Amino acid sequence: MQVNGEFKPKIVAFCCNWCSYAGADLAGNNRLNYPAEVKIIRIPCSCRLNPMFILRAFQRGADGVILCGCHPGDCHYTTGNYYARRRMTLLFSMLDYLGIERERTRVEWVSAAEGAKFAATMNDFVQTVTKLGENRRLEDLRCKK
Amino acid sequence: MKQENLIDAVRDSSGVNPRKCMKCGKCTATCPAFEAMEYHPHQFVDMVERGKIEQLMQSKGIWNCLSCFACVERCPRNVKPAQLIEAVRLAVIRQQGMNHLKPEQIPELLNPDLPQQAITSAFRKYRK
Amino acid sequence: MVVNYFPGCTLKTHAKYLDLCGRKAAEKLGVELRELPEWQCCGAVYPMARDEIATRLSSVRALMSARDNGGELVTLCSACHHVIKRVNGDMQRDENIRTKVNNYLKPETPYAGETTVLHYLELLRDKIGWDAVREKVVKPLEGKKIGAYYGCLLLRPSAEMQMDNAENPTIMENLLRAIGAEPVIYSMRNECCGGYVTMEDSSFAASRAKAICDNAAACGAEALITACPLCYYNLKQNGSLPVYDFTQLLAEALGVDMEGLEQ
Amino acid sequence: MMHRIGVFVCWCGSNIAATVDVKRVAEELGKQPGVVFATDYQYMCSQSGQELIQSAIKEHALTGVVICSCSPQMHETTFRRTVSKAGLNPYMLEIANIREQCSWIHKDKETGTEKAIVLGRAAIAKVQLNAPLKAGETPVTKRALVIGGGIAGIQTALDIAEAGYPVDIVESQPTIGGKMAQLDKTFPTLDCAACILTPRMVDANQQENITIYAYSEVEAVTGFVGNFHAKIRRKARYVDETKCTGCGLCTEKCPQKNVPNEFNLGMDHRRAVYIPFAQAVPKIATIDANYCKMLQEGKCGVCSKICAAGAIDYKQQDTFVEQDYGAIVVATGFRPISMEKFDEYAYSQSPDVVTSLEFERLMNAAGPTSGTLLRPSDGTHPKTLVFVQCVGSRCSDDGRGKPYCSKICCMYTAKHAMLCREKYPDTDVYVFYIDVRAPGKNFDEFYRRAAEEYGVHYIKGQVGKIVPEDGKLKVQASDLLANEQLHIDADMVILAAAIEPNPTARSLATMLTTPMDTNDFFTEAHPKLRPVESATAGIFLSGTCQGPKDIPETVSQASACAAKVMGLLHKDRLVGNPCIAQPDELMCNGCSSCEKVCPYGAITYADKEFRTFEGMKVRRVAQVNPAVCQGCGACTVACPSGAMDLKGFSNRQIMAEVDAICK
Numbered sequence A: 001m002q003v004n005g006e007f008k009p010k011i012v013a014f015c016c017n018w019c020s021y022a023g024a025d026l027a028g029n030n031r032l033n034y035p036a037e038v039k040i041i042r043i044p045c046s047c048r049l050n051p052m053f054i055l056r057a058f059q060r061g062a063d064g065v066i067l068c069g070c071h072p073g074d075c076h077y078t079t080g081n082y083y084a085r086r087r088m089t090l091l092f093s094m095l096d097y098l099g100i101e102r103e104r105t106r107v108e109w110v111s112a113a114e115g116a117k118f119a120a121t122m123n124d125f126v127q128t129v130t131k132l133g134e135n136r137r138l139e140d141l142r143c144k145k
Numbered sequence B: 001m002k003q004e005n006l007i008d009a010v011r012d013s014s015g016v017n018p019r020k021c022m023k024c025g026k027c028t029a030t031c032p033a034f035e036a037m038e039y040h041p042h043q044f045v046d047m048v049e050r051g052k053i054e055q056l057m058q059s060k061g062i063w064n065c066l067s068c069f070a071c072v073e074r075c076p077r078n079v080k081p082a083q084l085i086e087a088v089r090l091a092v093i094r095q096q097g098m099n100h101l102k103p104e105q106i107p108e109l110l111n112p113d114l115p116q117q118a119i120t121s122a123f124r125k126y127r128k
Numbered sequence C: 001m002v003v004n005y006f007p008g009c010t011l012k013t014h015a016k017y018l019d020l021c022g023r024k025a026a027e028k029l030g031v032e033l034r035e036l037p038e039w040q041c042c043g044a045v046y047p048m049a050r051d052e053i054a055t056r057l058s059s060v061r062a063l064m065s066a067r068d069n070g071g072e073l074v075t076l077c078s079a080c081h082h083v084i085k086r087v088n089g090d091m092q093r094d095e096n097i098r099t100k101v102n103n104y105l106k107p108e109t110p111y112a113g114e115t116t117v118l119h120y121l122e123l124l125r126d127k128i129g130w131d132a133v134r135e136k137v138v139k140p141l142e143g144k145k146i147g148a149y150y151g152c153l154l155l156r157p158s159a160e161m162q163m164d165n166a167e168n169p170t171i172m173e174n175l176l177r178a179i180g181a182e183p184v185i186y187s188m189r190n191e192c193c194g195g196y197v198t199m200e201d202s203s204f205a206a207s208r209a210k211a212i213c214d215n216a217a218a219c220g221a222e223a224l225i226t227a228c229p230l231c232y233y234n235l236k237q238n239g240s241l242p243v244y245d246f247t248q249l250l251a252e253a254l255g256v257d258m259e260g261l262e263q
Numbered sequence D: 001m002m003h004r005i006g007v008f009v010c011w012c013g014s015n016i017a018a019t020v021d022v023k024r025v026a027e028e029l030g031k032q033p034g035v036v037f038a039t040d041y042q043y044m045c046s047q048s049g050q051e052l053i054q055s056a057i058k059e060h061a062l063t064g065v066v067i068c069s070c071s072p073q074m075h076e077t078t079f080r081r082t083v084s085k086a087g088l089n090p091y092m093l094e095i096a097n098i099r100e101q102c103s104w105i106h107k108d109k110e111t112g113t114e115k116a117i118v119l120g121r122a123a124i125a126k127v128q129l130n131a132p133l134k135a136g137e138t139p140v141t142k143r144a145l146v147i148g149g150g151i152a153g154i155q156t157a158l159d160i161a162e163a164g165y166p167v168d169i170v171e172s173q174p175t176i177g178g179k180m181a182q183l184d185k186t187f188p189t190l191d192c193a194a195c196i197l198t199p200r201m202v203d204a205n206q207q208e209n210i211t212i213y214a215y216s217e218v219e220a221v222t223g224f225v226g227n228f229h230a231k232i233r234r235k236a237r238y239v240d241e242t243k244c245t246g247c248g249l250c251t252e253k254c255p256q257k258n259v260p261n262e263f264n265l266g267m268d269h270r271r272a273v274y275i276p277f278a279q280a281v282p283k284i285a286t287i288d289a290n291y292c293k294m295l296q297e298g299k300c301g302v303c304s305k306i307c308a309a310g311a312i313d314y315k316q317q318d319t320f321v322e323q324d325y326g327a328i329v330v331a332t333g334f335r336p337i338s339m340e341k342f343d344e345y346a347y348s349q350s351p352d353v354v355t356s357l358e359f360e361r362l363m364n365a366a367g368p369t370s371g372t373l374l375r376p377s378d379g380t381h382p383k384t385l386v387f388v389q390c391v392g393s394r395c396s397d398d399g400r401g402k403p404y405c406s407k408i409c410c411m412y413t414a415k416h417a418m419l420c421r422e423k424y425p426d427t428d429v430y431v432f433y434i435d436v437r438a439p440g441k442n443f444d445e446f447y448r449r450a451a452e453e454y455g456v457h458y459i460k461g462q463v464g465k466i467v468p469e470d471g472k473l474k475v476q477a478s479d480l481l482a483n484e485q486l487h488i489d490a491d492m493v494i495l496a497a498a499i500e501p502n503p504t505a506r507s508l509a510t511m512l513t514t515p516m517d518t519n520d521f522f523t524e525a526h527p528k529l530r531p532v533e534s535a536t537a538g539i540f541l542s543g544t545c546q547g548p549k550d551i552p553e554t555v556s557q558a559s560a561c562a563a564k565v566m567g568l569l570h571k572d573r574l575v576g577n578p579c580i581a582q583p584d585e586l587m588c589n590g591c592s593s594c595e596k597v598c599p600y601g602a603i604t605y606a607d608k609e610f611r612t613f614e615g616m617k618v619r620r621v622a623q624v625n626p627a628v629c630q631g632c633g634a635c636t637v638a639c640p641s642g643a644m645d646l647k648g649f650s651n652r653q654i655m656a657e658v659d660a661i662c663k
Helices: A020-029 A051-059 A080-098 A115-132 B003-014 B026-030 B041-049 B053-057 B070-074 B081-096 B116-125 C016-028 C054-067 C078-093 C095-105 C120-128 C130-136 C171-178 C202-218 C229-238 C246-253 D022-030 D047-059 D072-085 D099-103 D109-127 D151-162 D178-182 D193-206 D249-253 D293-297 D302-306 D340-345 D356-363 D409-423 D443-452 D505-512 D551-569 D593-597 D634-638 D651-662
Strands: A011-016 A038-043 A064-069 A105-109 C002-006 C032-035 C072-075 C116-119 C145-148 C182-184 C223-226 C243-245 D005-010 D035-041 D064-069 D093-097 D137-139 D144-147 D167-170 D210-213 D216-224 D227-234 D319-325 D327-330 D334-336 D353-355 D384-391 D428-433 D457-460 D463-469 D472-479 D484-490 D492-497 D499-501 D524-526 D530-534 D539-541 D573-575 D581-583 D603-612 D615-624 D644-646
Touching: A011 A020, A011 A115, A011 D651, A020 A038, A020 A064, A020 A115, A020 D072, A020 D099, A038 A115, A038 D109, A038 D651, A051 A064, A051 A080, A051 D651, A064 A080, A064 A115, A080 A105, A080 D634, B003 B041, B003 B053, B003 B081, B026 B041, B026 B070, B026 D463, B026 D472, B041 B053, B041 B081, B053 B081, B070 B081, B070 D463, B116 C078, B116 C229, C002 C054, C016 C032, C016 C120, C016 C243, C016 C246, C054 C072, C054 C078, C054 C095, C072 C078, C072 C120, C078 C095, C078 C116, C078 C229, C116 C120, C120 C130, C120 C171, C130 C171, C145 C171, C171 C182, C171 C246, C202 C229, C202 D463, C223 C229, C223 C246, C229 C243, C243 C246, D005 D022, D005 D047, D005 D109, D022 D035, D022 D064, D022 D109, D035 D047, D047 D064, D047 D072, D064 D072, D064 D109, D072 D093, D093 D099, D093 D109, D099 D109, D109 D651, D144 D151, D144 D319, D151 D167, D151 D178, D151 D193, D151 D210, D151 D327, D151 D551, D167 D216, D178 D193, D178 D356, D193 D210, D216 D319, D216 D505, D227 D327, D249 D302, D327 D505, D327 D551, D340 D384, D340 D463, D340 D492, D353 D356, D356 D409, D356 D492, D384 D409, D384 D472, D384 D484, D409 D428, D409 D443, D409 D492, D457 D472, D472 D492, D530 D551, D539 D551, D581 D615, D593 D603, D593 D634, D634 D644
Parallel strands: A011 A038, A011 A064, A064 A105, C002 C032, C002 C072, C072 C116, C145 C182, C145 C223, C223 C243, D005 D035, D005 D064, D064 D093, D144 D167, D144 D327, D167 D210, D327 D539, D353 D492, D384 D428, D384 D492, D428 D457
Antiparallel strands: D137 D573, D216 D227, D227 D319, D334 D499, D463 D472, D472 D484, D524 D530, D530 D539, D581 D644, D603 D615
């Protein structure tokens, strides 16, 4: 999206309810700034993330998608983040095949105590995606202006 | 150089954030050159934080820091006083311009028994 | 095993013995120290300022030369080791320094700290191993109570030097054990000897060196070893104990013909 | 049916309203399809705010509600209750987090407002697809498990047991008592730790609702709140607990005399068969297999020969206990950090440099010196003592120490210094401090008494280096107020080592899926309002496993924890989480993909008859056990046919949110 001639990416962040969503809340509690382009969707666990959601996001005009979950071994549901990790690895090769830059999708482990890490991760991700520019692959022309 | 620029120069070239200091005094407790420094390491950090760089630049103590890194190693807050001292030293040297020693001046300053390493180091540190 | 070797200025002049014994001992252990071609002084002091670039260049040249010849670089003098190791760390971690140095030197392949810098002691510990050293010892220094003097530059700051526990090091003590001597642990072994301030004010270095030697002697040391020519100088000038280069004792224990080596 | 949605934008005082134009958000969201009512209010969570929502639901016949406010982790439960009282299903509510994830992180009002509108839109898009949900109920096992038998675990267990519920304490050491059993006196009253602790230990032993599994470890925990199942390993003591009378004869006759005594922190020795201390509970001997000649080499057998009760059993094996619990209490405690990385204080070089816990034993009548303060190196009476505070506490995050204040050191150091001066008036006692932190009841008075009445030299500064030489400890320190470097020849140095969580806590947290902070302390559910519950339902926190605490604070937290456990165990049934997986049986082909990924074994299969165009057919389809499913959603992604979905977080709902955000 162009705002006053400046590119503002659309970023969807999927955060697991137990660690990363709470980590994002902590970033807020500590007033740690990160770009408003990041919009968070709460999911119960990183393993709830169907790769389809990511494809859908890119199709609907997202420029970057990030999944945040509990650290390996710390999943509230014991093993959910391991499933997520495996699924995302598979998805990465598919996105490669589709020609969507690797840097547009990211997986990060952020615990409930890591507000600073959450903000730093988001800052970094937005910066990376901004450098890449608008995502034109997979876009559904009916959905973009 | 202006006062603010000096503060920035010292902070930038040292890479140290003096605000991390919690004033525990471990640097001063550990400093082997304590007697030779009119501003002791913890004071030094505090003075940088308060912008008293010119005062520090005029102090003799900056030439007596041994760069033994004991304060860097033992500081619980990772403040690195030695790097601040080096930065102030450098600020002095940089203000002097190109007044390097001339080769013919060197022999009379030398003690022939000293290892080369000491000579090079001392000249590099103390081109005052 | 052939490894790149950076002797440094002092080892070619005042501290020849440290260098010669080091090479001979390495030979006995099956390691050839291959001197870097046309090496220059490392710079002698590590430039702590983040915006000092020129003073880092000579170290980077040595590091690049080592990278292009196998990837490892062994140092022997504590000061050279300190400077080269930390400059290498800067090239790995500090983007600003890396960019500026590469812009200046314009190497064919930009340098980003790929070389592994090892001190001679680390070569013994990590590449050869104390057991292998012990096996090659022909004249063990039995019954000798020796204090290892580390000084500052070898260990600190430990976050960057990564050699040993900076407050309770063991590497030289283990060397002493390997060559059959009895290490004496004393607290002042990692306290400053007075360093190059000795040039300006020799009385200061004298008091430091005396305190160190007194502490070592009180703990039972009969002699000291060091890895640094400057520490060696300060201790020898002012201290009450005999001081040796650590390579000298190592070479003796390994049966190097000491007669042929000039002091 | 088209939903009739109401949108409520909260100002949260100025917390939201300062950086989000709430009026504009309400106005914009009011234009969204399906929204029939939109408003803003100062505090939605207040009584009048809630009434506003309730009356709007009735007045506008709302079928869905979106509240733009703080994080759902804060008030989702509150607002669910609000809408439910107005007759709406509590799950017809969505919260757009415009505080933590919007107003608090953005400074520019335009940016904040724009983002808040998008977040509101996403919530509206989601609530359009919400369906009324009803939570299932599960029974509660009325028994609690307390992991750790220190003062925290003992207090929690006693309180729960006295309320009438059975409690099991699992303690890894041969006796309960924990760190407090090692202490000499306690601040600020100077009463003896053993005198107040050991009666509690005995109470725990005699309370009929308490079962103590000492020398045991929790091996595995499964299940969920109200319905945990734990497997406890009872380590072999090589002594039959039912026969041993605790007479202690074996511990006197065992020929293996040189085993470092961990109760005295290795400062003296015990035998290979031992009872940690006289008041141990249970008072049963334990054979240390690492040192026992019989177990190591197969010869000796002295203890077996002299034991009149015939309790020695060299062939004993570890056994396992399996038990159901409704609640689990973590009380794993702390330990002092290792002094390895602080050897500028010469801890490894001189036995006269000790940690405060070691000093505690040196002052204790049951300690290695029978309570006479003697230098460990030569057994002489020390004249000059130097206490160093904050060793490893308040360090920046560089791996050497801990970033937090250990909280107890200022006070126990004042206690040590005071006791020292009282018992030995000829001593010179120095305390080097950065700040003296004494904010407890009677704490500052206590510290001042040490300085004023007992003449302890408090010096603001730190010790930089300690050099043992000629039988003295040369202490080099700073005196910041005098701006001097001090050189003191001390006889003993006592280091106030930082405390850290018990190292087994990390693996326990993983087992219980309970969050920890970066220091490995357990994280409480809310730092102010829910201090003794973990974020995982049914797991409670007692004592220093949650953060540094002194004894009074530990005990009050332990009792608070017990109250929370009793509140849970008192219930007969628990209302579960209705956001669970549900298969669309018409689409399910019974492939078992979902069953394989389910961490709870909540999915089974049933043969069901379906009407098809070829007539009735029997097919195998997935079934979800609503009492067991925890709603992680792993199965929904594994399902190849898309039959499995998660209620409350359905595929369509999440995609609607994605669409709304990317619009």
